[in-house]
Amino acid sequence: MPIGVSAHAELEMTTPADGSTVEGTPDEVVATFTEAVDVGRSSLELRSADGTLIASGAADPANPLSLRIPNPELASGAYEVRITWFSADGHEGPERATFTFTVTAPPPTPTPPPTPAPSATLAPPPSPTPTSAATPSATPSPSAVPSEPTGGTGDVLIPILAALVLIGAFGAWLLRRRGGSA
Amino acid sequence: MNLRRAVRPGAFVAVAIAALVAPPAVLAHGLDTTYQSRLPLAVYLAGAAATVALSFAFVLLRDLRAAPPATEVRGELPPAWLRIGLRTVGLVGWLWIVVQGVVGGSSDADVGSLFLWVFGWVGLALVSAFVGPAWHWLDPFSTLHGLAAAALRAVGIRGWDRAPYPATLGRWPAVIGFAFFVWVELVLRGGIGRTLFIVVVGYTAFTLAMMAQFGRDEWRSRGEAFTVWFRLLGRLAPFALADETGRVRRRPFASGLLEGGWTPADVVLVALGVGSILFDGLSQTTPWYEVFGFPAAPIQTVQLVGFLGLIAVAALVVTRFVGVAPTGAGLLPIAVGYLLAHYLTYLLIDGQRILVAVSDPFQQGWDLFGTAFHEPSGAFLPPGLVWTIQLASVVGGHMLGAWGGHVAAARTVEGDVAGGAHASAEDTRELRLRQVPLAVVMVALTTLTLWSLGQAIVVNPDEAAGALVALDRR
Numbered sequence: 100m101p102i103g104v105s106a107h108a109e110l111e112m113t114t115p116a117d118g119s120t121v122e123g124t125p126d127e128v129v130a131t132f133t134e135a136v137d138v139g140r141s142s143l144e145l146r147s148a149d150g151t152l153i154a155s156g157a158a159d160p161a162n163p164l165s166l167r168i169p170n171p172e173l174a175s176g177a178y179e180v181r182i183t184w185f186s187a188d189g190h191e192g193p194e195r196a197t198f199t200f201t202v203t204a205p206p207p208t209p210t211p212p213p214t215p216a217p218s219a220t221l222a223p224p225p226s227p228t229p230t231s232a233a234t235p236s237a238t239p240s241p242s243a244v245p246s247e248p249t250g251g252t253g254d255v256l257i258p259i260l261a262a263l264v265l266i267g268a269f270g271a272w273l274l275r276r277r278g279g280s281a
Numbered sequence: 282m283n284l285r286r287a288v289r290p291g292a293f294v295a296v297a298i299a300a301l302v303a304p305p306a307v308l309a310h311g312l313d314t315t316y317q318s319r320l321p322l323a324v325y326l327a328g329a330a331a332t333v334a335l336s337f338a339f340v341l342l343r344d345l346r347a348a349p350p351a352t353e354v355r356g357e358l359p360p361a362w363l364r365i366g367l368r369t370v371g372l373v374g375w376l377w378i379v380v381q382g383v384v385g386g387s388s389d390a391d392v393g394s395l396f397l398w399v400f401g402w403v404g405l406a407l408v409s410a411f412v413g414p415a416w417h418w419l420d421p422f423s424t425l426h427g428l429a430a431a432a433l434r435a436v437g438i439r440g441w442d443r444a445p446y447p448a449t450l451g452r453w454p455a456v457i458g459f460a461f462f463v464w465v466e467l468v469l470r471g472g473i474g475r476t477l478f479i480v481v482v483g484y485t486a487f488t489l490a491m492m493a494q495f496g497r498d499e500w501r502s503r504g505e506a507f508t509v510w511f512r513l514l515g516r517l518a519p520f521a522l523a524d525e526t527g528r529v530r531r532r533p534f535a536s537g538l539l540e541g542g543w544t545p546a547d548v549v550l551v552a553l554g555v556g557s558i559l560f561d562g563l564s565q566t567t568p569w570y571e572v573f574g575f576p577a578a579p580i581q582t583v584q585l586v587g588f589l590g591l592i593a594v595a596a597l598v599v600t601r602f603v604g605v606a607p608t609g610a611g612l613l614p615i616a617v618g619y620l621l622a623h624y625l626t627y628l629l630i631d632g633q634r635i636l637v638a639v640s641d642p643f644q645q646g647w648d649l650f651g652t653a654f655h656e657p658s659g660a661f662l663p664p665g666l667v668w669t670i671q672l673a674s675v676v677g678g679h680m681l682g683a684w685g686g687h688v689a690a691a692r693t694v695e696g697d698v699a700g701g702a703h704a705s706a707e708d709t710r711e712l713r714l715r716q717v718p719l720a721v722v723m724v725a726l727t728t729l730t731l732w733s734l735g736q737a738i739v740v741n742p743d744e745a746a747g748a749l750v751a752l753d754r755r
Contacts, residue, residue: 140646181654183646193388193646197654258668259327265673266680273684
């Protein structure tokens with residue numbers, strides 16, 4: 100599936116990965132794009148599960164391909180990151196995306212510093228929090244398309260019967276109200 | 282990010298898709314990119330069977346009659362708050378589109394596509410068909426004309442003499458305007474952002490010029506595409522305009538089908554409406570994709586013109602058999618049924634973009650009310666409910682059309698019999714025969730619609746730049 104068929108910047112990957120669980124606070128929160136973004140107008144917001152703004156990210160001037168929050172120092176809990184970006188080349192946008200991750204307590208035994216979960220391309224597993232149902236608004240597809248029936252004649256028979264009852268009632272009304280046969 | 286394509290053959294759709302090779306990355310048509318749960322084969326077959334049965338039942342029914350509602354009722358003006366409210370909403374919507382077009386941007390907050398296609402083309406069409414003439418006041422062109430005229434009068438400019446509207450033009454200018462917007466919808470893919478801004482501003486300028494030339498009411502009722510189309514759909518509605526001042530009268534649902542005033546232009550307009558919805562549905566099916574692929578705009582224009590032309594010619598041929606009014610009365614409810622079946626989910630899902638637009642009204646990346654990250658979702662729509670609505674609206678529209686066409690045809694025959702005497706058996710037999718072409722065309726259209734609703738949807742990745750088009754990033 101092609102990404103970035105158009106010239107404007109697409110979200111390429113996030114750190115931590117969407118839906119991932121991180122042991123201890125992550126080193127940084129990053130959104131990386133396929134093209135340079137307009138650093139002056141693009142934003143990265145880290146929010147707690149209840150929506151409180153915790154930190155805002157900025158672009159590294161040397162690297163306009165990403166927005167970054169260094170050393171966020173996060174307690175255990177669920178977090179949501181809201182990204183708004185404009186492509187650097189023109190007036191396309193804004194585009195929006197969200198991703199979520201969970202921070203757990205670091206292991207009790209002395210270990211090397213916690214590492215962020217490996218970055219991954221955007222392939223969200225089911226989001227852990229209700230608010231994270233929002234995902235890039237550049238893809239206005241339903242966040243959950245109801246699945247096809249996988250069995251059970253009721254799945255199909257009920258719509259047919261319901262529709263036929265509706266139509267029958269409507270037809271009866273039509274015939275009764277507008278005069279019947281002569 | 283989390284587009285889930287509906288190529289998940291279940292037990293009941295497996296037969297339908299077994300022969301189809303689902304292309305890897307597909308989907309693109311004007312509207313309705315958001316809900317992709319296909320009508321199962323069994324539902325489609327049941328609908329098609331019911332359709333055929335209903336059509337011929339009505340044709341064979343003996344002498345079904347109904348009187349049209351009284352049209353000389355004076356009616357009453359709706360309350361002032363409603364009229365002013367609707368005018369304000371229409372004007373604000375128009376201004377919003379224009380301001381966004383000036384400041385730029387392209388996102389889910391794009392109100393051009395939201396107001397013109399989601400709330401206008403679909404939402405207002407349904408309101409016009411099921412409630413009443415809301416467009417009469419929402420119409421921003423008319424409001425702008427009124428404001429401009431008031432401003433000119435205030436500075437002492439008296440205006441100029443209106444030209445008489447050429448009677449031979451009838452409502453054909455509206456048909457041409459409608460065809461243009463169908464082309465924008467289906468070939469330009471709704472033309473988001475700047476394109477749509479240019480279309481809206483250009484059409485506004487043209488409409489105001491024509492209103493100045495021929496008079497506002499004259500141009501509205503015959504030349505302005507949206508007004509003519511919504512008023513035609515309004516033949517179903519329980520509230521009808523009594524006159525151009527905005528008086529509204531009540532009448533039984535759908536009885537407006539039997540009122541007079543049908544012209545060949547109306548029939549062609551309805552045919553274009555039916556054809557555009559059908560084309561939108563068909564052109565995104567896998568079989569269509571396998572034959573035509575994703576054609577470039579000129580090729581697709583030719584396809585669209587050919588397809589719409591075919592349906593318009595078929596409708597005009599039918600009028601030669603059964604008359605103009607029965608053909609119009611037969612096809613109009615079909616158009617409304619298809620509109621509901623094809624686009625209701627689009628309205629309910631894509632319409633949620635208003636939350637994004639309100640939080641970021643000028644596409645500047647704002648989040649004024651915390652709703653800018655709302656992603657339109659169809660999760661609240663159970664497929665069974667959607668299928669019920671689709672089947673009931675397509676078959677129900679067909680039934681209403683069969684009734685309307687039949688009653689209008691019977692009235693034509695009665696009109697032919699001198700003095701309104703009861704039609705003879707011979708007349709009745711002839712009447713039935715004359716209705717057969719209409720019934721055949723209607724059955725063909727409805728079967729095709731139900732079939733297209735049951736097909737796998739195809740996406741064109743090259744058109745994924747638009748706000749209406751989904752991009753699967755998996």
